[in-house]
Amino acid sequence: MAEVFIKVCPVLENQRLAERTFLMRLQAPEIAAVAKPGQFIMVQTGPGWRQGGPLLRRPFSLHRLGPSGEISLLYRVVGMGTRLMERMDPGDKLEVVGPLGRGFNLHLGDTQAYLAAGGIGLAPMIALAEALTGQPSKFFYGARTSDEVDAFLGLLGQASYAGEIIVISEDGLRFPKGMVTEPLAAALKAGPASIFACGPRPMLAQVAVLAREAGSPAQVSLEAHMACGLGACLSCAVELASSGRDEPVYARACVEGPVFSAEEVRW
Numbered sequence: 001m002a003e004v005f006i007k008v009c010p011v012l013e014n015q016r017l018a019e020r021t022f023l024m025r026l027q028a029p030e031i032a033a034v035a036k037p038g039q040f041i042m043v044q045t046g047p048g049w050r051q052g053g054p055l056l057r058r059p060f061s062l063h064r065l066g067p068s069g070e071i072s073l074l075y076r077v078v079g080m081g082t083r084l085m086e087r088m089d090p091g092d093k094l095e096v097v098g099p100l101g102r103g104f105n106l107h108l109g110d111t112q113a114y115l116a117a118g119g120i121g122l123a124p125m126i127a128l129a130e131a132l133t134g135q136p137s138k139f140f141y142g143a144r145t146s147d148e149v150d151a152f153l154g155l156l157g158q159a160s161y162a163g164e165i166i167v168i169s170e171d172g173l174r175f176p177k178g179m180v181t182e183p184l185a186a187a188l189k190a191g192p193a194s195i196f197a198c199g200p201r202p203m204l205a206q207v208a209v210l211a212r213e214a215g216s217p218a219q220v221s222l223e224a225h226m227a228c229g230l231g232a233c234l235s236c237a238v239e240l241a242s243s244g245r246d247e248p249v250y251a252r253a254c255v256e257g258p259v260f261s262a263e264e265v266r267w
């Protein structure tokens, strides 16, 4: 495992972007200096369990890696840990462990990069988009609501991303209506590309099918429930496509992932 830090990090900003969706900036120079797009951190989201907080740290993708020693997280409030994060103010401190896991492989050769994000699966994709600057690319983003698309466009506007942007929303109010895999499928008809995807598992399963049909390599960032984040507890096991074997084969999303090749995974 590459260098991993345990740091108490000051919160610089904790801004609400859309319903239940927040952007948190943290000062974490050691982590920002070595982290790669697609890696994550484990966050102690509040006081320890003795004071009624969660016992376990929670995993969050590195959303952006700032040159000035900042990292940012894009998170959705779902349960106790993220509700505690939502209440944090600038100056509060969070203990984090990272960077962890295997990030995206950025060696693409001459191929065009297609980034596909669904909902909060956007989180690791902006750091990736920034790292791919100079590579021809298209960014496909699908959200439930048009407000989420607005928030996404704001985030991408602040990032150094120069590729094409294609957005779609399930509400169809101010943006085309549909799922993110629809424009992705249409674009792949023009020829293969290197696909990077993060989002709900059914979306990623569909991306895996589209990639196979188009003869395109695809890397997917998988969510799994994680207790330790360090490879010790096996709570994050992901079943791999294990052709020719009788027994199922598993990998740990926290160490061998969270980014996997789409064809490695049993969907």
Ligand SMILES: Cc1cc2nc3c(=O)[nH]c(=O)nc-3n(C[C@H](O)[C@H](O)[C@H](O)COP(=O)(O)OP(=O)(O)OC[C@H]3O[C@@H](n4cnc5c(N)ncnc54)[C@H](O)[C@@H]3O)c2cc1C
Pocket: 040, 054, 058, 059, 060, 061, 062, 073, 074, 075, 076, 077, 078, 079, 080, 081, 082, 083, 120, 123, 124, 222, 223, 224, 225, 226, 258
């Ligand atoms: C590698 C990795 C990176 C992640 N990055 C992000 C990110 O950048 N932004 C973000 O908002 N979320 C991210 N997640 C999901 C995030 O870790 C969970 O939403 C968080 O742990 C929930 O904690 P909680 O205490 O608020 O909720 P809990 O009380 O722990 O859970 C509340 C509800 O959320 C569900 N849930 C909890 N953990 C997960 C999970 N890992 N996947 C799916 N459902 C879950 C539970 O089943 C439950 O229904 C990531 C997960 C992984 C594994």
Ligand code: FES
Pocket: 225, 226, 227, 228, 229, 230, 231, 232, 233, 234, 235, 236, 237, 252, 253, 254, 255
């Ligand atoms: S979370 Fe413990 S092994 Fe992956």
